[in-house]
Amino acid sequence: MLTAVKNQIKVTFISVKYALMREMLNKTTFLMNVIFMILNNASFILQWVVIYSLKSDVGGYSFGQVLLLWGTAASTFGFAHFFFKKSFSLSDAITNGKLDSYLVQPKNVLISAITSDVEPSAIGDLIYGVIMLIVSGLTIPKVLLFILFTISGGITMTSFAVILASLSFWFGRADSVADTGNGMITHFATYPDGIFHGISKIILYTIIPAGIINYIPVSVMTTFDVRLTLLVLAITVGMTALAFLFFYRGLRRYSSSNLMIAKI
Amino acid sequence: MAVIEVKNLKKNFRVKLKEKGLKGSLKSMVKASYRTVEAVKGVNFEVQEGEVIAFIGPNGAGKSTTIKMLTGILYPDGGDIRVLGIDPTKERKKLAYEIGTVFGQKEQLWMHLTPYDNFKFFGAIYDIPDKEAEKRIEEIKELFELQEIMNTPVRNLSLGQRIRCEIAASLIHQPKVLFLDEPTIGLDPVVKDSIRKLIKKMNKEYHTTVFLTSHDVSDIEKLCKRVIIINNGELVMDDSMENLKYHHLNKKIIEIKLAKMADFSNFDGIKVLKQKDTNFKLEIDLKKKSIADVLKLIHSDDLIDMNISNTPLEEIISEIYRDGVKV
Structure with missing residues (x-):
């Protein structure tokens, strides 16, 4: 069992390494993708600079906390899209029968499928996240929590994408549902949760887990709370288990296809 | 010894029906209707160890669906499959260590990597220790005469060279059964011939059982001693090549x-x-x-x-x- 997990991790890292090597073949495009993503994210902060020049508090967040909120949002997004890029287009793989090659390999189909590609611009998101962390003020516990929540948030975001994409096994093309759901997490995760109330707030901590990915981590990094940290980790484990359950239940309904496919 | 045993194998697909035009689309949104297509209707056959068999049929006959059920890609709706005594629906990973697959229409290699890097990757997938993987790569390189293209990215290879590498990659873990789905599709006659020679050589040297689907009759004639013909999801013939010729050569x-x-x-x-x-x-x-x-x-x-x-x-x-x- 332990050897199998070790071998799976080894293959996953080789797969990510090879995908990165492919992206780096075109040096200019690769660097442009990274740099432009940092600039793109930076442009959003400008609006917050303007807002905080007029107000000192938005939804209970200081300017430093908003920077941390953006940093965590960018790093979790970057982590998920760099390591698990294909989870965000998994619906297409299910609908168009692109899982065949993973099904004939003695490895976990879901992990092999979602780690078969990387998104270079996601490196820009990760770098931007670190910059925001530095700007918001560095402490060792904060850095460690930031790393922990980047990983847990990235995995939760990926699990959410996998659950939505797995609906394709039952309902055919669920790509637009998955795109909308994934987009909503990203959008909501960059606004202070204090501006949301009632049902919308409940939704952000349940159906759209922006609260688990971003709001609670920012709160814990501001004022450490061991119970909230454990809650985030428990939900991450639960979401991951749910993603595997959904995907493998659905896989029994996979119908493949006869499309000509190249792994490029 | 039977390495593939198939009993009463069935697979159905549910196809959504839609009347033509926008009106038909709106109607199907309100009340969708479906039709069940019986792709494979209770198929039975066995393949013995070391055999090279042709599993053929016209387009839509059910051959790819059958091969996909045998390799664990698709779940059957009925019947029983044992490949090397393993049930693909229950022990997909265990089976994957024992079989090799080449789908002529679907590339499994990383196009930007060299054959050597690809073989190393496949070695890791099958948990082959690095030293052993190097040894097997050397062996395969000799067998498939890949010396000159080992360090050329796959995207720069000709189709024939690429298919040779696809087959070579599928052998890195020394599978006992090899499933080849249209391995010579789109190749010129010279390359087709060299691929056939390789399959023969591999069958002889490693005693690999080969399960082949192809629309190219020369593939079947030159490689297989037994032919199974499937049409409309049913077996219409399962006989030796000799008998096929003898009985039908009137x-x-x-x-x-x-x-x-x-x-x-x-x-x-x-x-x-x-x-x-x-x-x-x-x-x-x-x-x-x-x-x-x-x-x-x-x-x-x-x-x-x-x-x-x-x-x-x-x-x-x-x-x-x-x-x-x-x-």
Whole structure:
């Protein structure tokens, strides 16, 4: 069992390494993708600079906390899209029968499928996240929590994408549902949760887990709370288990296809 | 020993029905209707260790669906499968260590990597220790004559070289059964021939059981000793290549060149396939006329040249596809 997990991790890292090597073949495009993503994210902060020049508090967040909120949002997004890029287009793989090659390999189909590609611009998101962390003020516990929540948030975001994409096994093309759901997490995760109330707030901590990915981590990094940290980790484990359950239940309904496919 | 056992295998697909136009789309949104397509209808067969068998049929016959169920890609709706004693639906990963697959229409290699890097990656997938993987890569490199292309990115290889690498990659873990789905699709005759030689060599050297689907009759004729034909989801024939030819060769083709004009159009059992001046190509139905009967119609002094051949296997198979021969 332990050897199998070790071998799976080894293959996953080789797969990510090879995908990165492919992206780096075109040096200019690769660097442009990274740099432009940092600039793109930076442009959003400008609006917050303007807002905080007029107000000192938005939804209970200081300017430093908003920077941390953006940093965590960018790093979790970057982590998920760099390591698990294909989870965000998994619906297409299910609908168009692109899982065949993973099904004939003695490895976990879901992990092999979602780690078969990387998104270079996601490196820009990760770098931007670190910059925001530095700007918001560095402490060792904060850095460690930031790393922990980047990983847990990235995995939760990926699990959410996998659950939505797995609906394709039952309902055919669920790509637009998955795109909308994934987009909503990203959008909501960059606004202070204090501006949301009632049902919308409940939704952000349940159906759209922006609260688990971003709001609670920012709160814990501001004022450490061991119970909230454990809650985030428990939900991450639960979401991951749910993603595997959904995907493998659905896989029994996979119908493949006869499309000509190249792994490029 | 049977390495593949298939009993009463079934697979259905649910296809959404839609009337034409926008109205039809709106109607199907309100109330969708479906049709069940029986892709595989209770198929039974066995494949013995070391056999090279052809599993053929026209498009949509159910051969790819069957091969996908045998390799664990698709879940069957009924029946029982054992490949090397393993049930693909329950122990997909265990089976994957024992079988190799090549889908001619689906690349499994990373295009930007060299064959060497790809083989290393496949070695890792099958948990082969680095030293052992290096040894097997060396072996495969020799067997498939890949020395010159080992360090060229796959995207820069010709289609034939790429297919050679695909087959080589599928052998890195020394599978006991190899599933080849249209391995020679799109290749020129020379490359096709070299791929066939490789499959033969591999079967001989490693004693690998080969399960082949192909629309190319030459693949079947040159590689396989047994043929299973599937049509409309049912087996229509499961026999040795020898028997296939023997039982279905009730027609002969005679090509003759005569010194004088002759007329063969009014004889029962003789069909004029082609005629140019005094050159004839005739198809003889041996149930109605023997070769001797035909020769009696020709004066020996008029005969300049003659060639008697069997009906091409392609025609025999097409006839079986059309008319079906129940096993």
